[in-house]
Amino acid sequence: MSTATFRIWRGDAQGGEFRDYPVEVSEGMVVLDAVNQLQAKHAHDLACRWNCKAGKCGSCSAEVNGMPKLMCMTRLSAIPLDRPVIIEPMKAFPVVRDLATDVSWNYRVKKKIKPFKPRAPDAPDGTWRMAQADVDRVQEFRKCIECFLCQDVCHVLRDHHRHDDFIGPRFLVYTAALEMHPLDTEDRLPELKQAHGVGLCNITKCCTTVCPENITITDNAIIPLKERVVDEFYDPLGWLAKQARNALKR
Amino acid sequence: MPDYETIEHDVLVIGSGGAGLRAAIEASAAGVSVGMVCKCLLGKAHTVMAEGGIAAALANVDDRDNWQVHFADTMRGGQYVNNWRMAELHAKEAPERVRELEAWGAVFDRTPDGRILQRNFGGHKYPRLAHVGDRTGLELIRTLQDRGVHQGIDVHMEVCVIELLKEGGRVVGALGFDRERGKFRIFRAKAVVLATGGVGKAYKITSNSWDCTGDGHSLAYHAGAALIDMEYLQFHPTGMVWPPSVCGMLVTEGVRGEGGILTNKDGKRFMFGFIPDNYKAQTADNEEEGWRYTQGDKEARRPPELLTRDHVARCIVREIKEGRGSPHGGVFLDISWIQQRLAHAEEHIKRKLPSMYHQFKQLGDVDITREPMEVGPTTHYIMGGVKVDADTQMSSVPGLFAAGECAAGINGANRLGGNSLSDLLVFGQRAGEFAAKFAKENLAGSINSAQVEEATRRALEPFGRNVTASADFEGPYQVQFDLQEMMQNLVGIVRREDEMLRALDGLARLNARARRVGVTGHRDFNPGWHTALDLRSLLTVSEAITRAALERKESRGAQFRDDFPNKDATLGQQSVIIHKGADGSMQVNREPLPDLPAHLKQVIEEMK
Numbered sequence: 108m109s110t111a112t113f114r115i116w117r118g119d120a121q122g123g124e125f126r127d128y129p130v131e132v133s134e135g136m137v138v139l140d141a142v143n144q145l146q147a148k149h150a151h152d153l154a155c156r157w158n159c160k161a162g163k164c165g166s167c168s169a170e171v172n173g174m175p176k177l178m179c180m181t182r183l184s185a186i187p188l189d190r191p192v193i194i195e196p197m198k199a200f201p202v203v204r205d206l207a208t209d210v211s212w213n214y215r216v217k218k219k220i221k222p223f224k225p226r227a228p229d230a231p232d233g234t235w236r237m238a239q240a241d242v243d244r245v246q247e248f249r250k251c252i253e254c255f256l257c258q259d260v261c262h263v264l265r266d267h268h269r270h271d272d273f274i275g276p277r278f279l280v281y282t283a284a285l286e287m288h289p290l291d292t293e294d295r296l297p298e299l300k301q302a303h304g305v306g307l308c309n310i311t312k313c314c315t316t317v318c319p320e321n322i323t324i325t326d327n328a329i330i331p332l333k334e335r336v337v338d339e340f341y342d343p344l345g346w347l348a349k350q351a352r353n354a355l356k357r
Numbered sequence: 358m359p360d361y362e363t364i365e366h367d368v369l370v371i372g373s374g375g376a377g378l379r380a381a382i383e384a385s386a387a388g389v390s391v392g393m394v395c396k397c398l399l400g401k402a403h404t405v406m407a408e409g410g411i412a413a414a415l416a417n418v419d420d421r422d423n424w425q426v427h428f429a430d431t432m433r434g435g436q437y438v439n440n441w442r443m444a445e446l447h448a449k450e451a452p453e454r455v456r457e458l459e460a461w462g463a464v465f466d467r468t469p470d471g472r473i474l475q476r477n478f479g480g481h482k483y484p485r486l487a488h489v490g491d492r493t494g495l496e497l498i499r500t501l502q503d504r505g506v507h508q509g510i511d512v513h514m515e516v517c518v519i520e521l522l523k524e525g526g527r528v529v530g531a532l533g534f535d536r537e538r539g540k541f542r543i544f545r546a547k548a549v550v551l552a553t554g555g556v557g558k559a560y561k562i563t564s565n566s567w568d569c570t571g572d573g574h575s576l577a578y579h580a581g582a583a584l585i586d587m588e589y590l591q592f593h594p595t596g597m598v599w600p601p602s603v604c605g606m607l608v609t610e611g612v613r614g615e616g617g618i619l620t621n622k623d624g625k626r627f628m629f630g631f632i633p634d635n636y637k638a639q640t641a642d643n644e645e646e647g648w649r650y651t652q653g654d655k656e657a658r659r660p661p662e663l664l665t666r667d668h669v670a671r672c673i674v675r676e677i678k679e680g681r682g683s684p685h686g687g688v689f690l691d692i693s694w695i696q697q698r699l700a701h702a703e704e705h706i707k708r709k710l711p712s713m714y715h716q717f718k719q720l721g722d723v724d725i726t727r728e729p730m731e732v733g734p735t736t737h738y739i740m741g742g743v744k745v746d747a748d749t750q751m752s753s754v755p756g757l758f759a760a761g762e763c764a765a766g767i768n769g770a771n772r773l774g775g776n777s778l779s780d781l782l783v784f785g786q787r788a789g790e791f792a793a794k795f796a797k798e799n800l801a802g803s804i805n806s807a808q809v810e811e812a813t814r815r816a817l818e819p820f821g822r823n824v825t826a827s828a829d830f831e832g833p834y835q836v837q838f839d840l841q842e843m844m845q846n847l848v849g850i851v852r853r854e855d856e857m858l859r860a861l862d863g864l865a866r867l868n869a870r871a872r873r874v875g876v877t878g879h880r881d882f883n884p885g886w887h888t889a890l891d892l893r894s895l896l897t898v899s900e901a902i903t904r905a906a907l908e909r910k911e912s913r914g915a916q917f918r919d920d921f922p923n924k925d926a927t928l929g930q931q932s933v934i935i936h937k938g939a940d941g942s943m944q945v946n947r948e949p950l951p952d953l954p955a956h957l958k959q960v961i962e963e964m965k
């Protein structure tokens with residue numbers, strides 16, 4: 108069994124420092140195993156969130172050697188262990204303690220997005236008919252585990268702190284899932300342009316790169332939303348098309 | 358009690374998994390104020406891990422399905438010790454609860470004619486599981502979460518409840534602390550719904566998430582409510598066994614539903630040799646028929662890999678014990694073989710089982726489209742829990758309701774896959790409805806400050822014990838590990854009296870150690886402290902499981918006794934009930950099962 112050094116950020120909103128800890132490495136280990144091992148052996152009070160340890164809940168987000176990652180899905184075999192492994196909390200959100208950050212902003216943002224509003228049922232028994240091909244795209248978006256790694260990496264939030272004007276890639280995906288839901292009748296384009304700031308995204312695609320669910324956030328969600336906004340607000344033909352769409356919805 | 362913030366709701370729901378969310382939505386729809394606390398973040402509860410699907414007799418794929426068949430399947434799977442009324446309500450109401458999810462925005466996989474698609478699962482006669490690939494739990498939790506948030510439920514995230522507060526015989530609230538700052542909070546409520554999920558963390562090898570520490574079971578028990586069926590703990594036959602880091606992680610039954618086969622080290626498909634008599638008529642007796650079943654042939658019978666979980670898990674244990682296991686102490690589960698039958702097998706597997714493909718590739722270095730997986734049993738689900746009234750979900754303590762995995766009755770001695778998610782919806786809805794009703798009919802009670810003082814004092818004790826300065830004290834993690842190791846070894850899949858008696862001694866020692874656990878640091882987000890507080894629940898449920906398993910001197914469903922390998926007719930008519938005695942010790946009793954009415958008896962006979 109070999110040993111690796113983990114350099115972990117310890118501290119709170121007031122400040123903190125990196126501390127080095129020795130980790131015994133065994134076959135198949137992930138970063139979260141290392142953190143759990145440290146909690147058991149050296150630092151009972153090392154704060155970090157995790158639930159499923161299976162890449163399904165999106166709780167264990169942190170930065171491993173500067174990359175936003177799920178700690179439970181990051182194998183030690185995939186990172187160089189000949190130098191310290193640096194583990195830090197996500198940077199786009201305020202630190203609570205050690206590796207745990209305050210992600211409550213995300214929950215507040217989500218609540219502001221207009222909820223699903225289905226058309227009247229298709230069948231007398233109150234059910235709908237949708238073809239698989241028509242829901243494939245929405246299902247891709249609904250794979251999101253709300254790990255907020257895309258929010259963490261997006262420079263609009265991370266570097267420019269535009270949390271008040273921009274909902275971030277996660278919630279653009281969420282909006283896209285609602286807008287492209289075959290049954291939905293709500294219109295979310297006006298606020299998407301204004302309060303939700305879709306225009307602030309300049310398509311760097313960093314969010315897509317870090318998504319552990321491999322959602323093609325930029326190409327499949329954000330760009331089509333941007334196009335819809337353009338059609339709606341800047342293009343007379345698009346405006347007409349939209350009137351027709353709405354008439355159909357009604 | 359000026360020190361503690363007091364928060365008032367008509368109904369307090371503890372837990373934000375499927376059961377808690379569904380209960381909160383229903384109570385809120387009934388017009389009462391609803392608070393929901395959970396010790397994790399919203400949307401991250403264990404339910405998010407569910408993969409295979411939700412069982413409901415929608416009859417979208419096979420129109421021969423209906424509630425009677427689902428009911429009979431559930432009772433057969435549970436070895437007829439289920440609470441029949443719960444099984445009946447569940448089978449009847451599940452379809453409506455699933456359709457409701459679609460109306461709230463869930464996007465299930467579709468049939469060719471555009472309806473909700475259903476898949477085969479162990480013990481279900483027809484394709485019955487509504488699903489979204491292999492991430493059904495995520496779809497369920499996200500749909501309910503979004504619905505609930507817009508309905509005005511107050512969510513208190515990362516608040517852990519440590520005590521139910523009582524006035525006389527009735528529950529009037531709960532005491533918790535927020536994980537972030539370690540501050541205590543009193544929740545005053547007219548009715549409380551427990552939806553805290555399972556107990557998997559009492560075992561070393563488990564598919565369960567961090568929050569499954571049996572808190573609800575333990576809170577209810579210490580508040581005087583009865584627990585029932587605690588001996589029935591489900592070991593899922595297929596968990597990952599290698600590498601050690603992921604040992605126990607679930608491999609969905611969906612793999613077998615899609616045609617995956619179990620083989621031993623000699624390449625033999627061993628399940629064909631072990632088909633129990635009461636399933637012979639419905640099980641394929643050759644590989645060809647089994648394959649046709651998985652591909653949707655309605656005339657074919659299911660392959661033996663899809664027999665009930667308790668049975669498959671025991672067959673796997675036998676192969677391993679008798680030296681026919683795989684290199685890392687499991688058996689082989691192979692889906693890659695279907696390339697012999699299907700043209701685009703690789704794409705097919707990746708589309709049908711995306712998370713499984715991903716999980717093995719990323720964590721196990723195994724490509725399941727090309728090679729077999731190694732699997733073995735993992736602690737998965739507890740059938741036992743808080744004893745509740747079938748219709749209202751109220752426990753034996755007025756004002757205290759329970760739903761989901763922490764409640765008991767519907768599953769009997771063994772749960773069928775898919776029946777938990779439907780249980781969460783059906784009985785979550787009922788618990789919410791009747792908790793709201795109770796809240797409307799009763800005034801708020803008053804909080805007993807002595808109870809609060811005592812509970813907070815106990816919770817803070819670990820800070821007074823300096824682990825580094827004195828050998829009398831120890832940290833919480835080792836106690837937890839030793840408990841998990843002991844339960845795994847002594848009260849596991851195959852049980853014996855002598856081993857379980859040793860487990861009881863071990864539990865007494867672990868209890869003593871738990872009373873000397875100390876933690877370092879302060880109250881802000883301190884996992885060491887949280888682990889110390891979880892010990893009470895883990896020890897309580899472990900003792901309940903052990904005592905109930907000792908009391909049931911027979912083998913039935915998930916309870917397998919090496920020293921009593923057969924069923925016992927008398928015990929087959931009884932449930933084991935546990936409650937806290939006046940002296941504080943655990944009392945074990947037996948109670949007759951409720952009588953099955955004639956019309957349901959007939960349903961079961963007809964489906965045999």
Ligand SMILES: Cc1cc2nc3c(=O)[nH]c(=O)nc-3n(C[C@H](O)[C@H](O)[C@H](O)COP(=O)(O)OP(=O)(O)OC[C@H]3O[C@@H](n4cnc5c(N)ncnc54)[C@H](O)[C@@H]3O)c2cc1C
Pocket residue numbers: 371372373374375376377394395396397402403404405406407408409410411412493494516517518519552553554555564565566568569572573607737738760761762763774775776777778779781
């Ligand atoms: C990997 C896996 C796959 C599964 N797949 C399926 C499937 O396909 N189909 C199926 O039907 N079933 C499946 N199951 C079973 C099913 O997922 C669970 O039984 C079910 O999700 C339990 O839901 P619940 O609402 O009762 O509790 P949970 O989802 O476990 O939620 C418990 C909640 O209670 C909270 N809580 C606990 N203690 C406290 C406390 N002290 N204070 C405050 N809050 C507390 C937690 O934070 C959490 O929010 C699967 C299980 C696993 C492990």
Ligand code: SF4
Pocket residue numbers: 260261262263275276307308309310311312313314315325329
């Ligand atoms: S593509 Fe847009 S949303 Fe994504 S990281 Fe770049 S700026 Fe942010």
Ligand code: SF4
Pocket residue numbers: 165250251252253254255256257258276277280317318319320321322324
């Ligand atoms: S879109 Fe991807 S990266 Fe962003 S929160 Fe969802 S799962 Fe995480």
Ligand code: FES
Pocket residue numbers: 156157158159160161162163164165166167168177178179180
């Ligand atoms: S712990 Fe759930 S995603 Fe890592």
